[in-house]
Amino acid sequence: MNRLASATSPYLLQHADNPVDWWQWGPDALAEARRRDVPILLSIGYAACHWCHVMAHESFEDADVARVMNEHFVNIKVDREERPDIDAVYMTATQAMTGQGGWPMTCFLTPDGKPFHCGTYYPPAPRHGMPSFRQLLGAVTEAWIDRRHELDESAGRIADHIAQQTRPLSVHDVDADTVAKAVSTLRTQTDPQHGGFGGAPKFPPSMVLEFLLRHHERTGAPEALSVVELTADGMARGGLYDQLAGGFSRYSVDGEWVVPHFEKMLYDNALLLRAYAHLARRTGSALAHRITGETAEFLLRDLRTAQGGFAASLDADTDGVEGLTYVWTPEQLVAVLGTEDGAWAARTFGVTEEGTFERGASTLRLPEDPDDPARWMRVSAALLAARGDRPQPPRDDKVIAAWNGLAVTALAEAGMALHRPDWVEAAVAAAAFVLDVHRTEDGLRRSSRDGTVGDAAGVLEDYACLADGLLTLHQATGESVWLVEATTLLDSALRRFAVSDAPGAFHDTASDAEALVHRPSDPTDNASPSGASALASALLTASALVGPEDAARYRAACEQALGRAGALVAQAPRFAGHWLSVAEALLSGPVQVAVVGPDAQARSELLATAATAVHGGGVVLGGPPEADGVPLLADRPLVDGAPAAYVCRGYVCDRPVTTPEALTRSL
Structure with missing residues (x-):
């Protein structure tokens, strides 16, 4: 066993019995490179990565x-999910040097961490114009010995x-015109036959769908909804979606959602759960309702x-074979x-004789609803x-703290919209766990395993x-503790992530975090929201829930x-979906719905109506009038002794209503 045997990351533990003398990232590894005066070989990946x-x-x-x-070399192995800050710095370098990025990422660094050569996967023998990994090691070693000054100069430039x-x-x-132009751009970029954006590989555009909704x-x-429905239908009926057990894979290797890259990520499924729940709530789609559940x-x-x-x-992979668990032959x-x-x-x-995947096997798709639902359910179960x-x-x-936050949001929102209190209870349990385990005296930690928190600082x-x-x-339960913890x-x-000389900009690492070659700061929404767009979204939601001064x-x-x-947002809306959702919520007000009643039973009908009808990005909260620690319910009394709903937009309120029909009209 090498030094990775003590790691908490499952990805690092996968390499604990390699003959490579791996180090975890840290000052000791960099000091060892300086002591030996050798370059660092940095390998970055993650546990579910096939090519890793x-x-x-x-x-x-x-x-x-x-x-x-x-x-x-001093060889360092990094889990990109545990250390997204390190991954971000060296991914920027890799993309600058090669024009592309991906995992496994292979970077060669000076002992002070500056990259001078970067790439991704390297084969064991020369292939398609790529050198073998051994050839690369030899070339880097020779350059380090014979042309050290060139490498140092290159590292400085990079x-x-x-x-x-x-x-x-x-x-x-970002105004209404900017948002409208983004919709127009996205419409022109949509695959008109299969939905989604671009060709192969095709990724689930969860945040863009949320914005368009x-x-x-x-x-x-209508054009915004049509893109959502086309894409949501294509993903749900294709091989990207697990037709037997639910859940989405990372992406489709083709442009028609037929063959997925089979890893299933928490962040994808949390974001897609939210999007399908909102589609089901808004349109009543039976397919969206089923996919949500x-x-x-x-x-x-x-x-x-x-x-x-x-x-x-x-x-x-299963037993080293991608997709082995999921594919079928006739x-x-x-x-x-x-x-x-x-x-x-x-x-x-x-499922065909020729197969849609490899070795004559096929992924399972559901091009249309079966004409015999009972048979379909029986066959699927078998x-x-x-x-x-x-x-x-x-x-x-x-x-991972961030991804659990996404899951908490999705389960709680879906639970409220589709009246599933068990989903809300699961969200409560997850949030309580992350707060109990990941919160330390020096701030939030990024990850834990088996209830033990890791060393990586939260980003x-x-x-x-x-x-x-x-x-x-806070909205789903009416409990003040969640608002206090969130704020x-x-x-x-x-306080800790703002760029001091650029108001509105944020670093991805805290001011007291480990200093890297550069302090990363990427506002782009990719597979999950950027830290900055997620912060903007949370700030806007909080502004609709707290008292006037903090609002x-x-x-x-x-x-x-x-x-x-x-x-x-203006130039690349496909990579600003979460930002655009924030813009839409701002343009809508955001909508606030406060439901007051003496008890949960009295409030239930109005609260269910609000949760179903509220605009995306709006807030809905119910409780007794003047509930302690719940600012949204302050100064909102019962109406003639009856439960009432107060609807506000942009902090300007309508007259309270007392019936579900009136509340639906108001929303």
Whole structure:
């Protein structure tokens, strides 16, 4: 066992028995490189990454390769999910040098951490113009010995380039016209046949869908809803979605949602759960309602940990083979179901003799609803049971604060909208676990495993996404504790992550965090919200829930942040979906609905109506009048002794209503 044996990251533990003398990132590893005067070989990946596994088997488990690595380098292994700050710095360098990025990421650094050569996967033998990993090791070693000054100069230039690339954006107002143009741009970029954006590979655009739903709610624009429905239908009916057990894979390798990259990530499923729940709430779509329920149950069944948090992911591979658990041949269907049901299942799920995946196997799709729902349910249950007897993909069971915040938000919002209190209870348990375990004297920590918190400091997205989840719980439960905890996190984030000379801009690491080659600051929404957009969203929600003085402060900070991201919103709306949702909520008010009644039973009908009809980004909260620690209910009495709902937009309120019909009209 090498130094990774003591790690808390499942990804690092996967490499603990490599012959490579791996170090974890830290001052000791950098000091060792300086002492030996050798370069650092930095390898970054994550547990569910297929090509990370491939490179590990081909190179890091090879004793001869390891001997070269150990002799000429200090080798550092990093879990990108545990240390997104390190990943961000060196991904910027990799993209600058190669024009692309991905994992595994392979970077060569000077002993002070400056990169001079970066790439991704390297094969064990030369392939398609790529050198073998051993050739690369030899070339870097030779250059270090013979042309050291060139490498040092190159590393300095790259470090300067990273600093330039990550400067705060200039301020650009985001108004209704900006938002409308973003909708138009997204419409032209939509795949008109299959939904989604771009070609292969195609990623689930969860945050863009949420924005387009909000835009449709505010404006009634049919083109916004049509993009959402087309994309949501294509993803849910394709191989991207697990037709037997629920949950979405990371992305589709094709443009038609047929063949996924089979890893299942918590953040994807949390964000998609939220989007489908809001689509179901807004349109009444039976498909969206079903996908919402199945995805929520996937989170609770397959990703919830014994302590109540949610695990990071399920692996893409099973026993080293991608998709082994999930794909089927016609013969396998017949073996489980018999001849008649097997043939029917093949037609229903698009399983062909040729196969849609590899080795004649097919992913399961559901191009249209079966004409015999009872048979479909029976067949699906039998196939899921049989699949359970197959080897299963490993689970990365570390708990990440930010992603759990996303799950808390999604489960609580879906639970309120679709009247599932058990989902809200699961969200409460997850939030309580993260607060109990991840919060320390020096701030929020990024990850934990088996109830033990790790050493990595929380980054901006951890503070912001968790705060957003806690604000949702404040609405779902009416309990003041969640508002107190959320605003504590927000105040800490505003104090510790702000860029001092660029109001509205935020670093991704705290002011007292470990100093890297550069302090990362990326406002772009990618697979999950950027830390800055998540913070802006939480600030706006908080502004609708707190008292007047703090409301003005939080709203101003949100508006400043949105303005700082305005150029990104205007130029690249596909990568600003969460920012655009913030803009829509601002344009809508945001909507506030306070429901007062003497007890839960008296409030229930109005509260259920509000949760179903409120615009995206709005807040809904119920409780007794003047409930202690709940500012939204202050100065909102019963009406003639009866429960009442107060609807406000932009902090300007309508007259209270007392019937569900009147509340629906008001919303």
